[in-house]
Amino acid sequence: MSLIRKDRKTVIGILGGGQLARMSSFQAIRLGFDVAILEKTANSPAGVLTKYEFVGWVDDEKVFKKFIDKSDIITLENEFIDYRYLEMIENSGKLVIPSSKTISLIQDKFIQKKTLSRKKIPVPEFLEIKSHTTYSELKKFLGNKFVIKSKKMGYDGYGNATVENQKQFSESLTRLSARHSESYAEKFVNFKKELAVMVVRTKKEIKTYPVVETIQKNHICHTVIASADITEKLKKLTLEISIEAVKAISGYGIFGIELFLDEEDKILINEIAPRPHNSGHYTIEACTTSQFENHIRAVLNLPIGDTNLIKPFAVMINLLGKKNGVGIVQNYNEALNDDEVHLHVYGKEQSRVGRKMGHITLLGDDLSEIIRRAKKNERRIIL
Amino acid sequence: MSLIRKDRKTVIGILGGGQLARMSSFQAIRLGFDVAILEKTANSPAGVLTKYEFVGWVDDEKVFKKFIDKSDIITLENEFIDYRYLEMIENSGKLVIPSSKTISLIQDKFIQKKTLSRKKIPVPEFLEIKSHTTYSELKKFLGNKFVIKSKKMGYDGYGNATVENQKQFSESLTRLSARHSESYAEKFVNFKKELAVMVVRTKKEIKTYPVVETIQKNHICHTVIASADITEKLKKLTLEISIEAVKAISGYGIFGIELFLDEEDKILINEIAPRPHNSGHYTIEACTTSQFENHIRAVLNLPIGDTNLIKPFAVMINLLGKKNGVGIVQNYNEALNDDEVHLHVYGKEQSRVGRKMGHITLLGDDLSEIIRRAKKNERRIIL
Numbered sequence: 001m002s003l004i005r006k007d008r009k010t011v012i013g014i015l016g017g018g019q020l021a022r023m024s025s026f027q028a029i030r031l032g033f034d035v036a037i038l039e040k041t042a043n044s045p046a047g048v049l050t051k052y053e054f055v056g057w058v059d060d061e062k063v064f065k066k067f068i069d070k071s072d073i074i075t076l077e078n079e080f081i082d083y084r085y086l087e088m089i090e091n092s093g094k095l096v097i098p099s100s101k102t103i104s105l106i107q108d109k110f111i112q113k114k115t116l117s118r119k120k121i122p123v124p125e126f127l128e129i130k131s132h133t134t135y136s137e138l139k140k141f142l143g144n145k146f147v148i149k150s151k152k153m154g155y156d157g158y159g160n161a162t163v164e165n166q167k168q169f170s171e172s173l174t175r176l177s178a179r180h181s182e183s184y185a186e187k188f189v190n191f192k193k194e195l196a197v198m199v200v201r202t203k204k205e206i207k208t209y210p211v212v213e214t215i216q217k218n219h220i221c222h223t224v225i226a227s228a229d230i231t232e233k234l235k236k237l238t239l240e241i242s243i244e245a246v247k248a249i250s251g252y253g254i255f256g257i258e259l260f261l262d263e264e265d266k267i268l269i270n271e272i273a274p275r276p277h278n279s280g281h282y283t284i285e286a287c288t289t290s291q292f293e294n295h296i297r298a299v300l301n302l303p304i305g306d307t308n309l310i311k312p313f314a315v316m317i318n319l320l321g322k323k324n325g326v327g328i329v330q331n332y333n334e335a336l337n338d339d340e341v342h343l344h345v346y347g348k349e350q351s352r353v354g355r356k357m358g359h360i361t362l363l364g365d366d367l368s369e370i371i372r373r374a375k376k377n378e379r380r381i382i383l
Numbered sequence: 384m385s386l387i388r389k390d391r392k393t394v395i396g397i398l399g400g401g402q403l404a405r406m407s408s409f410q411a412i413r414l415g416f417d418v419a420i421l422e423k424t425a426n427s428p429a430g431v432l433t434k435y436e437f438v439g440w441v442d443d444e445k446v447f448k449k450f451i452d453k454s455d456i457i458t459l460e461n462e463f464i465d466y467r468y469l470e471m472i473e474n475s476g477k478l479v480i481p482s483s484k485t486i487s488l489i490q491d492k493f494i495q496k497k498t499l500s501r502k503k504i505p506v507p508e509f510l511e512i513k514s515h516t517t518y519s520e521l522k523k524f525l526g527n528k529f530v531i532k533s534k535k536m537g538y539d540g541y542g543n544a545t546v547e548n549q550k551q552f553s554e555s556l557t558r559l560s561a562r563h564s565e566s567y568a569e570k571f572v573n574f575k576k577e578l579a580v581m582v583v584r585t586k587k588e589i590k591t592y593p594v595v596e597t598i599q600k601n602h603i604c605h606t607v608i609a610s611a612d613i614t615e616k617l618k619k620l621t622l623e624i625s626i627e628a629v630k631a632i633s634g635y636g637i638f639g640i641e642l643f644l645d646e647e648d649k650i651l652i653n654e655i656a657p658r659p660h661n662s663g664h665y666t667i668e669a670c671t672t673s674q675f676e677n678h679i680r681a682v683l684n685l686p687i688g689d690t691n692l693i694k695p696f697a698v699m700i701n702l703l704g705k706k707n708g709v710g711i712v713q714n715y716n717e718a719l720n721d722d723e724v725h726l727h728v729y730g731k732e733q734s735r736v737g738r739k740m741g742h743i744t745l746l747g748d749d750l751s752e753i754i755r756r757a758k759k760n761e762r763r764i765i766l
Contacts, residue, residue, distance in 0.1 A: 006713050009730065026409060029432070032712055032728025032741070049412070049432060288723050288746075302715055306722040310693060310746070329415055330389050332685055339689040340671050345415025347392065358415070363671075363693070 003073050003095065004300055009034040011052065012299060013071025017044030019346040019356065020077040020276045020292075023284070025049045027293040033300075038067040045346045046077075058085040068092060075253065075299045079107045079274050080153055097299045098253040098274045105249040106274050110151045110184040112249075119248040121241060122268045124260070125187040135169040138185045145188040148172050152181040160219070162188060189268060191260040195228055196279035197242040199255045200294045202301045206246070207294075209287060209307045211238045214258070214279050217320075220354065221278040223374075224316040225367070226286055226309060230261060238267050245269055254295040256280060278318065278356070283307075285342050285361050286314035311363040315370050317378045319358035321351040329358075330382040338362075341377050357383045386456050386478065387683055392417040394435065395682060396454025400427030402729040402739065403460040403659045403675075406667070408432045410676040416683075421450040428729045429460075441468040451475060458636065458682045462490045462657050463536055480682045481636040481657045488632040489657050493534045493567040495632075502631040504624060505651045507643070508570040518552040521568045528571040531555050535564040543602070545571060572651060574643040578611055579662035580625040582638045583677045585684045589626060590677075592670060592690045594618045597641070597662050600703075603737065604661040606757075607699040608750070609669055609692060613644060621650050628652055637678040639663060661701065661739070666690075668725050668744050669697035694746040698753050700761045702741035704734040712741075713765040721745070724760050740766045 004010045010033050014021040017039030025035045025046045036052035037044065047053040052070050056063030058081055068074065074089055074096045086100035105115045113126045127133075127141055129148065138146060148169070150159035159181070161172035176183050194216065198209040213228035214221055227235070242257040249272065256277025258270040280291035289297075289305025297304055321327075327348040329335050335343055345358040360377055364370040387393045393416045397404040400422030408418045408429045419435035420427065430436040435453050439446030441464055451457070457472055457479045469483035488498045496509045510516075510524055512531065521529060531552070533542035542564070544555035559566050577599065581592040596611035597604055610618070625640040632655065639660025641653040663674035672680075672688025680687055704710075710731040712718050718726055728741040743760055747753040 002716075004715055006711055007709055009711065026413070029730065030409070030727055031715075032726075032730055034431075048417075048434065051431065297719065300715070303719045303722060305719070326390055328389055328392065332387055332414075332683070333385075336680065336686045336688070339686060343415075344413055347412065347415055 002301075005072060010300070011036050011070055011072050012296065013038065013067055013074040014046060014077055015058070015074065015081055016077035017046040017053075018077055019045050019348075021046035022049065022346060023281075023290075023292045023344075024075075024077070024276060024295050027290065028296045031293070031296060033296065036067055036070045038064070043349060045348060048347065058082075068094060073097065073299060075275075075295070076103075077275055079103060080155075083107060098251055098255075102249050102251045102253075102274055106272055108151045109149055109154065109271060110182075112272060113184070113186075116245055116248055116269055119244065121244050121248060122266065124189050124268050124270075127185050129173070129183045129185055135166045138169070142185055142187045147186045147188050148176060148183050149186060150176050150181040150183055158219075189260045189262050189270075191262055192265075193228065193230065193261040194270070195230070195238055195259040195261055195267070196224070196277065197238060197257045197259070198277060198280040198283065198291050198307075199242050199246045199251075199257060200291075200298050200304050200307070201246055201252050201255075202298050202304060203252065204301070205304050206243060207304045207307050208239045208242060209280060209283060209291065210309055211235045212279055212282070218354065220318070220320065220356070222318055222320070223371075224279050224282055225371070226282050226314040226316075229367075234261065234265065234267065241267055241269065245272055249274075253298045254291055281344070281359050282314045282316040282361050284344070286311060286363055312365050313367040313370060314361060314363045315367070315374045316359055316361045317374050318356055319345075319360065319378065319381055319383050321353050321355040321357050322382060324352050325350070327351040327357055327383070331380070335377070335381045337380065338373055338377050340364075341374065345383070351383060385684075388455060393683070394419050394453055394455050395679065396421065396450055396457040397429060397460055398441070398457065398464055399460035400429040400436075401460055402428050402731075404429035405432065405729060406664075406673075406675045406727075407458075407460070407659060407678050410673065411679045414676070414679060416679065419450055419453045421447070426732060428731055431730060441465075451477060456480065456682060458658075458678070459486075460658050462486060463538075466490060481634055481638075485632050485634045485636075485657055489655055491534045492532055492537065492654060493565070495655060496567070496569075499628055499631055499652055502627065504627050504631060505649065507572050507651050507653075510568050512556070512566045512568055518546075518549045521552070525568055525570045530569045530571050531559060531566050532569060533559050533564040533566055541602075572643045572645050572653075574645055575648075576611065576613065576644040577653070578613070578621055578642040578644055578650070579607070579660065580621060580640045580642070581660060581663040581666070581674050581690075582625050582629045582634075582640060583674075583681050583687050583690070584629055584635050584638075585681050585687060586635065587684070588687045589629070590687045590690050591622045591625060592663060592666060592674065593692055594621045595662055595665070601737070603701070603703065603739070605701055605703070606754075607662050607665050608754070609665050609697040609699075612750075617644065617648065617650065624650055624652065628655055632657075636681050637674055664727070664742050665697045665699035665744050667727070669694060669746050695748050696750040696753060697744060697746045698750070698757045699742055699744045700757050701739055702728075702743065702761065702764055702766050704736050704738040704740050705765060707735050708733070710734040710740055710766070714763070718760070718764045720763065721756055721760050723747075724757065728766070734766060
């Protein structure tokens with residue numbers, strides 16, 4: 001039996017109203033659906049697009065219930081909502097895609113690593129940190145340099161700390177425990193490249209987007225190059241591992257898989273995001289079907305659109321806030337000066353230094369040329 | 384001095400809330416702007432996208448004023464608003480793009496033809512029909528077969544009648560005069576092909592999209608093929624004529640130029656639409672920058688985006704209502720069955736037989752293959 005209504009627009013509820021929800025909403029609406037948005041503040045990037053804007057969060061029983069009632073099916077734009085809230089939705093008789101089960105295997109990164117590891121999917125070596133765990137035990141197992149990570153709520157480098165001695169270990173552990181989450185430790189991977197793959201899966205199909213290279217600045221995704229400059233053999237392996245990872249967590253919907261290519265040309269999974277991902281923004285213009293459209297299709301268990309690149313190369317650069325103040329582009333004439341650059345502004349009310357405010361994408365036949373032009377364009381924009 | 388606000392989102396007011404306003408709004412919002420929509424009914428295709436939805440029309444002074452007050456600049460999605468209402472906006476101190484002047488030269492098709500003709504831009508021969516004009520006078524000047532057209536408010540074949548004898552002449556004249564508009568007569572063009580071109584113009588730039596072939600069914604645009612299968616020389620001529628036409632009406636903004644390729648390989652302008660146009664929907668996926676994004680850019684006098692095709696061919700087919708009832712796709716699984724087809728659903732509350740409810744686009748290297756697949760897909764969709 002299909003969820004999709006034939007008598008009125010089907011309403012897809014999205015937990016979160018940020019840029020990922022916004023770009024998914026554009027596609028949902030274009031296909032003839034409606035969206036309901038739950039976000040803590042009014043006028044969020046996605047909230048402005050719909051009359052079904054609910055201001056509040058999952059812990060506000062009344063608003064949460066109204067949001068669920070309005071939605072025919074529910075999805076999310078981040079993995080930080082305690083999976084038990086998703087179970088509550090499921091228990092009320094509505095589907096959540098990806099499911100509470102999948103989220104429960106992802107949102108605790110230690111459980112995520114254990115789940116992958118159990119299925120023999122390659123991940124960096126890791127170890128739980130218990131109250132009695134000592135620095136020397138970790139060093140013995142993980143080597144001189146390792147990373148401590150919060151099990152939950154880590155993103156864009158928050159909740160991570162690299163450790164090379166006893167002092168750093170103690171300090172980091174104190175700092176991370178302030179995040180009210182337990183920690184675990186991972187081997188530090190001296191990677192050649194960071195890679196990412198988007199995987200879309202329904203009950204009938206599974207498709208992958210091209211393997212891309214992601215370049216971070218201060219732990220935040222900055223530049224994405226599609227496709228990555230690695231061998232075909234490595235690409236194939238990366239796609240196989242990514243598909244296995246999604247299967248390992250019983251994942252349906254769209255998933256961003258972050259991976260390392262290490263010094264020995266081994267592919268290791270860094271982490272899985274159960275949603276559209278910054279590394280897939282390039283797909284809006286560069287692929288036949290964008291990650292956002294396929295997100296919506298997968299949530300509704302519809303046929304997945306073609307995921308191939310339509311030009312040989314694409315580069316995406318994030319527009320990170322350059323100032324604190326209103327989230328308005330201050331110089332549109334300069335921002336649109338390169339007539340092939342695609343500009344996306346997220347419409348956040350406030351800009352902050354380093355905050356993701358938008359992105360640009362450029363397609364072409366000559367990778368070094370489009371990287372140069374995109375960088376030049378990014379430098380010009382004041383946002 | 385720029386119109387674009389740096390302290391809050393710039394609000395682009397659109398007169399009309401149909402699919403053209405909707406697709407322009409998607410691009411305006413994506414670029415970081417906001418839209419205000421004036422439409423006679425609530426929950427119009429564009430009205431659902433914004434909190435600034437004004438229900439009413441230009442003849443409702445109060446609503447019209449609120450709409451103007453909320454907008455920083457105003458544009459339109461059809462040419463049927465009496466240009467004197469646009470003058471009222473201009474007199475209140477706000478810009479309308481395209482201007483009341485341009486609209487005044489377009490909305491009366493007889494004035495439009497006279498304006499073009501005066502600038503030596505090729506149009507079919509035409510003659511005003513005055514109260515004393517006889518069938519034989521028209522026949523003498525225009526030949527055995529000619530077309531009577533309402534000067535105003537004609538679209539999709541409404542307001543046109545082909546005449547081959549005295550009886551048809553009298554009947555058509557009576558029928559058309561019920562439209563409360565004077566009429567004029569035009570030579571019947573036995574065309575080889577109908578062509579169309581989108582032209583975008585700001586104070587600084589003018590750019591054209593590729594020449595496309597349009598195929599009508601019952602006077603409604605049905606299929607668009609980009610680019611048209613005509614010689615390079617004819618394409619060049621078509622683009623030159625289209626640019627001259629936009630200049631002749633002092634046009635700024637985006638314009639859809641409809642043309643005939645006649646039996647003697649002459650290019651004649653049929654009519655000009657001062658807005659995004661059905662013949663340009665293919666540009667959403669097929670060109671670097673869509674007609675809708677360039678509409679918004681031109682309204683704000685921003686740099687115009689690149690207008691080139693990114694694949695050799697594109698075909699667009701309108702989804703015309705197949706039934707009367709709710710405007711909901713009844714079979715999404717079938718509608719999305721071809722994984723390269725781009726589906727656009729306009730979200731109109733009601734479907735009617737023949738009403739424009741959406742469109743599909745397909746890109747490719749082999750024109751006959753994509754036409755076949757697009758037609759197959761269009762037949763499948765129940766909307």
